[in-house]
Amino acid sequence: MAEQNFGSRRTVVGAHYGLRDWLSQRITAALMALFTLAVIVQVLLPGEMGYDKWAGIFSRQWMKVLTFVVIVSLLVHVWVGMRDVWMDYVKPVGVRLALQVFTIAWLVGCAGWAIQVLWRL
Amino acid sequence: MAETLRQRPVYRNIHISQIVAYRLPPAGIVSILHRVSGVLMFLLLPFVIWLFDHSVTSEISYARYAAVFKSGIGVLPGWFMKLVALALIWAYLHHLIAGLRHLWMDATHAVTKEFGHTSAVVTLALSVALTLGLGFKLFF
Numbered sequence: 001m002a003e004q005n006f007g008s009r010r011t012v013v014g015a016h017y018g019l020r021d022w023l024s025q026r027i028t029a030a031l032m033a034l035f036t037l038a039v040i041v042q043v044l045l046p047g048e049m050g051y052d053k054w055a056g057i058f059s060r061q062w063m064k065v066l067t068f069v070v071i072v073s074l075l076v077h078v079w080v081g082m083r084d085v086w087m088d089y090v091k092p093v094g095v096r097l098a099l100q101v102f103t104i105a106w107l108v109g110c111a112g113w114a115i116q117v118l119w120r121l
Numbered sequence: 122m123a124e125t126l127r128q129r130p131v132y133r134n135i136h137i138s139q140i141v142a143y144r145l146p147p148a149g150i151v152s153i154l155h156r157v158s159g160v161l162m163f164l165l166l167p168f169v170i171w172l173f174d175h176s177v178t179s180e181i182s183y184a185r186y187a188a189v190f191k192s193g194i195g196v197l198p199g200w201f202m203k204l205v206a207l208a209l210i211w212a213y214l215h216h217l218i219a220g221l222r223h224l225w226m227d228a229t230h231a232v233t234k235e236f237g238h239t240s241a242v243v244t245l246a247l248s249v250a251l252t253l254g255l256g257f258k259l260f261f
Contacts, residue, residue, distance in 0.1 A: 026223075026224060026227065029220050029223075030224065033217060033220070036217065050183075051176075051180045051183040054176055054183070055176075055183075059177075078159075078163055078166075082159075085156060085159075085160060103163075106163075107166075110166045110167060110170055113170050114170050114173065117170070117173055117174045117177065117178065
Protein backbone atom coordinates (compact mmCIF):
# COMPACT_ATOMS: atom_id res chain seq x y z
CA MET A 1 0.00 0.00 0.00
CA ALA A 2 1.32 3.42 -0.96
CA GLU A 3 1.75 5.90 1.83
CA GLN A 4 -0.98 8.52 2.17
CA ASN A 5 -0.07 11.51 0.00
CA PHE A 6 -3.06 13.82 0.27
CA GLY A 7 -4.68 16.23 2.71
CA SER A 8 -2.47 17.29 5.61
CA ARG A 9 0.05 14.54 4.84
CA ARG A 10 0.65 15.53 1.25
CA THR A 11 4.32 15.84 0.34
CA VAL A 12 4.48 19.47 -0.71
CA VAL A 13 7.77 19.52 -2.52
CA GLY A 14 8.90 19.40 -6.12
CA ALA A 15 5.86 20.81 -7.91
CA HIS A 16 3.11 23.39 -7.76
CA TYR A 17 -0.19 22.15 -6.43
CA GLY A 18 -2.30 24.95 -7.83
CA LEU A 19 -2.46 27.17 -4.74
CA ARG A 20 -0.98 30.11 -6.62
CA ASP A 21 -3.50 29.72 -9.47
CA TRP A 22 -6.37 29.31 -7.03
CA LEU A 23 -5.33 32.40 -5.08
CA SER A 24 -4.68 34.57 -8.14
CA GLN A 25 -8.10 33.62 -9.54
CA ARG A 26 -9.77 34.76 -6.30
CA ILE A 27 -7.80 38.00 -5.98
CA THR A 28 -8.42 38.98 -9.61
CA ALA A 29 -12.12 38.12 -9.13
CA ALA A 30 -12.33 40.46 -6.14
CA LEU A 31 -10.64 43.25 -8.14
CA MET A 32 -13.09 42.84 -11.03
CA ALA A 33 -16.06 42.84 -8.63
CA LEU A 34 -14.73 46.10 -7.16
CA PHE A 35 -14.37 47.57 -10.68
CA THR A 36 -17.96 46.53 -11.47
CA LEU A 37 -19.16 48.35 -8.37
CA ALA A 38 -17.12 51.46 -9.30
CA VAL A 39 -18.65 51.54 -12.80
CA ILE A 40 -22.23 50.95 -11.56
CA VAL A 41 -21.96 53.74 -8.96
CA GLN A 42 -20.66 56.22 -11.56
CA VAL A 43 -23.33 55.23 -14.09
CA LEU A 44 -26.04 55.80 -11.47
CA LEU A 45 -24.72 59.23 -10.50
CA PRO A 46 -27.01 62.10 -11.64
CA GLY A 47 -26.67 63.21 -15.25
CA GLU A 48 -28.08 62.03 -18.55
CA MET A 49 -26.40 58.93 -19.98
CA GLY A 50 -24.64 59.64 -23.24
CA TYR A 51 -21.18 59.79 -24.75
CA ASP A 52 -19.91 62.60 -22.49
CA LYS A 53 -20.89 60.91 -19.23
CA TRP A 54 -19.78 57.43 -20.31
CA ALA A 55 -16.40 58.46 -21.75
CA GLY A 56 -15.92 60.81 -18.77
CA ILE A 57 -16.09 57.85 -16.40
CA PHE A 58 -13.13 56.16 -18.07
CA SER A 59 -11.05 59.28 -18.72
CA ARG A 60 -10.38 60.02 -15.04
CA GLN A 61 -6.85 59.01 -14.10
CA TRP A 62 -7.78 56.78 -11.12
CA MET A 63 -10.36 55.03 -13.27
CA LYS A 64 -7.79 54.49 -16.03
CA VAL A 65 -5.42 52.89 -13.53
CA LEU A 66 -8.21 50.71 -12.12
CA THR A 67 -9.35 49.69 -15.62
CA PHE A 68 -5.76 48.81 -16.55
CA VAL A 69 -5.44 46.64 -13.44
CA VAL A 70 -8.76 44.97 -14.30
CA ILE A 71 -7.64 44.20 -17.88
CA VAL A 72 -4.52 42.46 -16.54
CA SER A 73 -6.64 40.72 -13.86
CA LEU A 74 -9.02 39.49 -16.54
CA LEU A 75 -6.09 38.04 -18.47
CA VAL A 76 -4.89 36.04 -15.45
CA HIS A 77 -8.39 35.05 -14.31
CA VAL A 78 -9.57 33.80 -17.70
CA TRP A 79 -6.31 31.96 -18.31
CA VAL A 80 -6.72 29.96 -15.08
CA GLY A 81 -10.39 29.29 -15.82
CA MET A 82 -9.99 28.25 -19.46
CA ARG A 83 -6.96 26.11 -18.61
CA ASP A 84 -9.14 24.31 -16.03
CA VAL A 85 -11.81 23.74 -18.69
CA TRP A 86 -9.30 22.32 -21.19
CA MET A 87 -7.69 20.13 -18.51
CA ASP A 88 -11.09 18.73 -17.50
CA TYR A 89 -12.59 18.01 -20.90
CA VAL A 90 -9.78 17.67 -23.43
CA LYS A 91 -7.57 14.64 -22.89
CA PRO A 92 -5.36 14.34 -26.03
CA VAL A 93 -2.20 16.27 -25.15
CA GLY A 94 -1.71 17.74 -28.63
CA VAL A 95 -5.24 19.11 -28.89
CA ARG A 96 -5.06 20.48 -25.35
CA LEU A 97 -1.76 22.21 -26.07
CA ALA A 98 -3.19 23.73 -29.26
CA LEU A 99 -6.25 25.01 -27.34
CA GLN A 100 -4.02 26.45 -24.59
CA VAL A 101 -1.88 28.24 -27.16
CA PHE A 102 -5.07 29.58 -28.81
CA THR A 103 -6.33 30.75 -25.38
CA ILE A 104 -3.10 32.64 -24.64
CA ALA A 105 -3.04 34.26 -28.09
CA TRP A 106 -6.75 35.18 -27.85
CA LEU A 107 -6.37 36.68 -24.36
CA VAL A 108 -3.13 38.58 -25.01
CA GLY A 109 -4.64 39.96 -28.23
CA CYS A 110 -7.81 41.08 -26.44
CA ALA A 111 -5.87 42.61 -23.55
CA GLY A 112 -3.60 44.50 -25.95
CA TRP A 113 -6.60 45.89 -27.82
CA ALA A 114 -8.34 46.94 -24.58
CA ILE A 115 -5.21 48.67 -23.30
CA GLN A 116 -4.82 50.43 -26.65
CA VAL A 117 -8.39 51.78 -26.33
CA LEU A 118 -7.70 52.91 -22.77
CA TRP A 119 -4.38 54.50 -23.73
CA ARG A 120 -5.84 57.01 -26.20
CA LEU A 121 -8.66 58.22 -23.95
CA MET B 122 -19.83 -10.31 1.97
CA ALA B 123 -17.69 -10.25 -1.13
CA GLU B 124 -20.87 -10.99 -3.12
CA THR B 125 -22.68 -7.85 -1.84
CA LEU B 126 -19.60 -5.71 -2.33
CA ARG B 127 -19.42 -6.70 -5.98
CA GLN B 128 -23.06 -5.69 -6.53
CA ARG B 129 -22.63 -2.11 -5.35
CA PRO B 130 -23.25 0.43 -8.11
CA VAL B 131 -20.21 1.63 -9.99
CA TYR B 132 -19.95 5.28 -11.03
CA ARG B 133 -17.66 5.88 -13.95
CA ASN B 134 -16.92 9.15 -15.69
CA ILE B 135 -20.12 10.59 -17.07
CA HIS B 136 -20.26 10.47 -20.84
CA ILE B 137 -21.63 13.53 -22.61
CA SER B 138 -24.62 11.51 -23.90
CA GLN B 139 -25.64 10.63 -20.33
CA ILE B 140 -25.71 14.20 -19.04
CA VAL B 141 -29.43 14.79 -19.62
CA ALA B 142 -30.32 11.71 -17.52
CA TYR B 143 -28.54 13.12 -14.46
CA ARG B 144 -30.58 15.19 -12.04
CA LEU B 145 -28.26 17.90 -10.79
CA PRO B 146 -28.83 19.60 -7.41
CA PRO B 147 -29.04 23.45 -7.50
CA ALA B 148 -25.36 23.73 -6.51
CA GLY B 149 -24.46 21.52 -9.47
CA ILE B 150 -26.51 23.70 -11.84
CA VAL B 151 -24.79 26.84 -10.50
CA SER B 152 -21.42 25.13 -10.95
CA ILE B 153 -21.89 24.07 -14.57
CA LEU B 154 -23.48 27.42 -15.47
CA HIS B 155 -20.45 29.14 -13.91
CA ARG B 156 -18.34 27.31 -16.50
CA VAL B 157 -20.76 27.88 -19.37
CA SER B 158 -21.01 31.62 -18.60
CA GLY B 159 -17.22 31.88 -18.30
CA VAL B 160 -16.57 30.18 -21.65
CA LEU B 161 -19.29 32.30 -23.30
CA MET B 162 -17.68 35.52 -22.09
CA PHE B 163 -14.25 34.25 -23.16
CA LEU B 164 -15.53 33.66 -26.71
CA LEU B 165 -17.39 36.99 -26.87
CA LEU B 166 -14.48 38.99 -25.41
CA PRO B 167 -13.56 40.64 -28.76
CA PHE B 168 -17.19 41.80 -29.14
CA VAL B 169 -17.11 43.30 -25.62
CA ILE B 170 -13.86 45.14 -26.38
CA TRP B 171 -15.29 46.32 -29.70
CA LEU B 172 -18.25 47.79 -27.77
CA PHE B 173 -15.89 49.36 -25.22
CA ASP B 174 -13.73 50.79 -28.03
CA HIS B 175 -16.66 52.34 -29.92
CA SER B 176 -18.50 53.56 -26.82
CA VAL B 177 -15.60 55.62 -25.44
CA THR B 178 -13.46 56.67 -28.43
CA SER B 179 -15.54 59.53 -29.94
CA GLU B 180 -19.09 60.77 -30.35
CA ILE B 181 -19.14 59.37 -33.89
CA SER B 182 -18.01 55.93 -32.73
CA TYR B 183 -20.51 56.16 -29.84
CA ALA B 184 -23.30 56.65 -32.37
CA ARG B 185 -22.07 53.57 -34.22
CA TYR B 186 -22.01 51.61 -30.97
CA ALA B 187 -25.61 52.62 -30.27
CA ALA B 188 -26.66 51.82 -33.84
CA VAL B 189 -25.52 48.21 -33.46
CA PHE B 190 -28.51 47.61 -31.18
CA LYS B 191 -30.95 49.66 -33.28
CA SER B 192 -30.21 48.85 -36.91
CA GLY B 193 -27.84 45.92 -36.43
CA ILE B 194 -24.43 45.20 -37.90
CA GLY B 195 -23.80 43.50 -41.25
CA VAL B 196 -26.40 40.78 -41.78
CA LEU B 197 -27.23 40.63 -38.04
CA PRO B 198 -30.35 42.64 -37.08
CA GLY B 199 -30.54 44.90 -34.02
CA TRP B 200 -32.84 42.62 -32.02
CA PHE B 201 -30.34 39.77 -32.43
CA MET B 202 -27.51 41.97 -31.13
CA LYS B 203 -29.73 42.83 -28.16
CA LEU B 204 -30.14 39.10 -27.52
CA VAL B 205 -26.35 38.69 -27.62
CA ALA B 206 -26.03 41.58 -25.16
CA LEU B 207 -28.66 39.94 -22.96
CA ALA B 208 -26.73 36.65 -23.02
CA LEU B 209 -23.63 38.57 -21.95
CA ILE B 210 -25.59 40.34 -19.19
CA TRP B 211 -26.81 36.98 -17.87
CA ALA B 212 -23.33 35.43 -18.12
CA TYR B 213 -21.75 38.35 -16.26
CA LEU B 214 -24.39 38.38 -13.52
CA HIS B 215 -24.35 34.63 -13.01
CA HIS B 216 -20.55 34.47 -13.01
CA LEU B 217 -20.31 37.43 -10.59
CA ILE B 218 -22.91 36.16 -8.11
CA ALA B 219 -21.68 32.54 -8.24
CA GLY B 220 -18.14 33.89 -7.82
CA LEU B 221 -19.11 35.97 -4.76
CA ARG B 222 -20.72 32.79 -3.37
CA HIS B 223 -17.39 31.01 -3.87
CA LEU B 224 -15.43 33.81 -2.19
CA TRP B 225 -17.86 33.79 0.73
CA MET B 226 -17.50 30.02 1.13
CA ASP B 227 -13.70 30.25 0.91
CA ALA B 228 -13.51 33.06 3.44
CA THR B 229 -15.96 31.70 6.02
CA HIS B 230 -15.63 27.95 5.42
CA ALA B 231 -19.43 27.92 5.07
CA VAL B 232 -19.58 24.42 3.64
CA THR B 233 -22.72 22.97 5.18
CA LYS B 234 -25.15 21.14 2.93
CA GLU B 235 -27.92 23.61 3.78
CA PHE B 236 -25.84 26.67 2.96
CA GLY B 237 -24.70 25.10 -0.30
CA HIS B 238 -28.31 24.49 -1.27
CA THR B 239 -29.88 27.81 -0.24
CA SER B 240 -27.02 29.94 -1.59
CA ALA B 241 -27.23 28.09 -4.92
CA VAL B 242 -30.98 28.74 -5.15
CA VAL B 243 -30.40 32.42 -4.26
CA THR B 244 -27.66 32.66 -6.93
CA LEU B 245 -29.97 31.25 -9.63
CA ALA B 246 -32.96 33.35 -8.58
CA LEU B 247 -30.98 36.59 -8.30
CA SER B 248 -29.11 36.23 -11.60
CA VAL B 249 -32.28 35.33 -13.53
CA ALA B 250 -34.33 38.11 -11.89
CA LEU B 251 -31.67 40.76 -12.59
CA THR B 252 -31.26 39.49 -16.16
CA LEU B 253 -35.02 39.74 -16.74
CA GLY B 254 -35.07 43.26 -15.26
CA LEU B 255 -32.18 44.50 -17.39
CA GLY B 256 -33.56 42.63 -20.41
CA PHE B 257 -36.84 44.51 -20.00
CA LYS B 258 -34.91 47.79 -19.91
CA LEU B 259 -32.91 46.72 -22.97
CA PHE B 260 -35.89 45.78 -25.15
CA PHE B 261 -38.65 48.18 -24.03
